[in-house]
Amino acid sequence: MEYIEAPHTYSKSSDRKAVFLAGGITNCPDWQSEITNLLNDQDVTLLNPRRKDFPINDPKASEVQINWEFENLRNADLILFWFPKESICPIALYELGAWCMASTPVLIGVHPEYERRIDIEVQTSLVRPEVEIVYSVQDLARQVTVWAKRGRDMPEGVKCSPAVECESPAVHSYLSLLQAVINRMASNSAGCKSWCITVVSGLVVLLLKEKANYILIATAPVILFCFLDCYYLAMEKLFRRRYNGFVKKLHSGDVSRSDLFVISPEKEISSSMIIGSFRSASIYLFYCALAAVVVAIWCVSL
CATH class of the missing domain: 1.20.120 (Four Helix Bundle (Hemerythrin (Met), subunit A))
Structure with missing residues (x-):
């Protein structure tokens, strides 16, 4: 696995698939680290917009961050969203609405106690009915694994269901x-x-x-x-x-x-x-x- 964290530059120089970790950053747990650990053995590049040390006192930092996300959302082969219960994540909602209308494959995970869960479920079913929403970071990671094995494009009408454990x-x-x-x-x-x-x-x-x-x-x-x-x-x-x-x-x-x-x-x-x-x-x-x-x-x- 290759890991790129903002604001480092990502240059697509191999056939490795790029996955953008969209979703909550402010006032929510570091779910990006959790999913990074879960995908550590996958042949993908993770594009993480969450910085370990964000220069909050730098007036230009926010603009650099926004530009980095804008560029790498378009570089990604897959965009996954995670909505935690601690925050509404308005920017992530904005990005979800935009990318659900695009052709790039998306995966969506929502905490069961997320405040706008019903909105995401209904809106996604209308715009992207092929997307199966999951309710844990673990299942979201399994979806990425399935997607990586199937290929860059999700076939129309085929849901990227979470993988099933042998002992299930x-x-x-x-x-x-x-x-x-x-x-x-x-x-x-x-x-x-x-x-x-x-x-x-x-x-x-x-x-x-x-x-x-x-x-x-x-x-x-x-x-x-x-x-x-x-x-x-x-x-x-x-x-x-x-x-x-x-x-x-x-x-x-x-x-x-x-x-x-x-x-x-x-x-x-x-x-x-x-x-x-x-x-x-x-x-x-x-x-x-x-x-x-x-x-x-x-x-x-x-």
Whole structure:
């Protein structure tokens, strides 16, 4: 991480992304130091307008500060705002309004007890609906991490949700839900085989007594249950892909809240996927063998 503090000059000489720390400075905690520590391992440049020693007695210091902020807000690839509860931060509100109307990506964090929290939430939802407001400096830092990995521009309609911890109860619940769906698909597949044997056996016994020449009719449920079995196996594979993809993203730290509780296959199931499932040994060996038995009984009964 590169750190630039006002009034030092920032010159963009590398591909490292620049993040401007907009938000409260006067009469509020030094949240800039906290987020700097949280982002210490990220490949970004932090532009911090908060000086450790502001020359309050220098009449030109304020003008230099304003010019520095003006210039580096325009140099930044990302502008993040934090509104603490201790101050209304009128300048930060002014800057937020201006940059929400621009194209530069913004991230917004608001303390839950900030006096104008509702105003920021409503106004942001109207102007920048893709921005997800967070309520802690830690979550704001996680958003920066996600943004840095995704690229300079936030895709339209995609929220930069805070990253999700591996040990989060939500993660365990989501994985349990996916596993339950996978187990359900496997159970349905096993049920197809059980019901197929039952139905085919009943038909064969019935037809042997009444009309042995029509025993081949018993192959119809074999085909039907084979198709259903292929369908459930294809669905199981799709949910397994979603499960494995989520775990992979979790290990790489790319999972966000928007990834949680998506209970749907990885993609739409297609006829080619269903037909492709027939190549599974658990399907073609079982149903081909069962169909062969029916044909053999028919031949013997002639």
